[in-house]
Amino acid sequence: MTGIIDYDAGNIKSVEKALHFLGEETCLTRDRELLLKADRVILPGVGAFGDAMRKIRDYGLEDVMGEVVETGTPFLGICLGMQLLFERSGESPGVDGLGILKGEILRIPESGGLKIPQIGWNSLKYPKSGRLFEGVAEDSYVYFVHSYYVKAADADIVTATTEYGIPIHVSVEKGNVFACQFHPEKSSKVGLALLRNFLNIRKEGA
Numbered sequence: 001m002t003g004i005i006d007y008d009a010g011n012i013k014s015v016e017k018a019l020h021f022l023g024e025e026t027c028l029t030r031d032r033e034l035l036l037k038a039d040r041v042i043l044p045g046v047g048a049f050g051d052a053m054r055k056i057r058d059y060g061l062e063d064v065m066g067e068v069v070e071t072g073t074p075f076l077g078i079c080l081g082m083q084l085l086f087e088r089s090g091e092s093p094g095v096d097g098l099g100i101l102k103g104e105i106l107r108i109p110e111s112g113g114l115k116i117p118q119i120g121w122n123s124l125k126y127p128k129s130g131r132l133f134e135g136v137a138e139d140s141y142v143y144f145v146h147s148y149y150v151k152a153a154d155a156d157i158v159t160a161t162t163e164y165g166i167p168i169h170v171s172v173e174k175g176n177v178f179a180c181q182f183h184p185e186k187s188s189k190v191g192l193a194l195l196r197n198f199l200n201i202r203k204e205g206a
Helices: 012-021 032-037 049-058 061-070 080-084 188-199
Strands: 002-005 026-029 040-043 075-078 103-107 118-123 141-146 148-152 158-163 167-174 177-180
Touching (some): 012 026, 012 188, 032 061, 040 061, 049 080, 061 075, 080 148, 118 158
Parallel strands (some): 075 177
Antiparallel strands (some): 103 148, 118 141, 158 167
């Protein structure tokens, strides 16, 4: 069973639908015990960094997520859920992120007539191998909707990048923690393959 963290964020239904298509049982919850019992946990989301962190703290979910990660349970952040895993965001100065991963969130610079937010399909490059991308060819296209991007402090955790005026870190992996800026649940067969790979990852030590 995959636990999906409920903090009133958008896009949760799309994630649920994709997982159900893959035959996975899901539980949308903010209950600590249910999340700790889950085989894996997903933090989805679209919206503003500061508002999301306020809701996470209001619901008492920050410590729960830390516990889930510490137990070795596979954990996936999607879009805003990826950004929240890091330390801070230029979108919401003074608001601390979860700090599970080191780095910051920056606004995509306006250059060359590129539209912001980036909405649409873009291709992936793999600076190093990542378990989410097993069997997924480099240069595969995935779907993005974002105005801000992750700049990871440790380049060694970056498993996928894209170009949108500048090189952008769009997927990371550290131990049992995975995250992607794009939306696998909206990325057709490629996205389903990534989610299937995540579902096949087992808890550390299991």
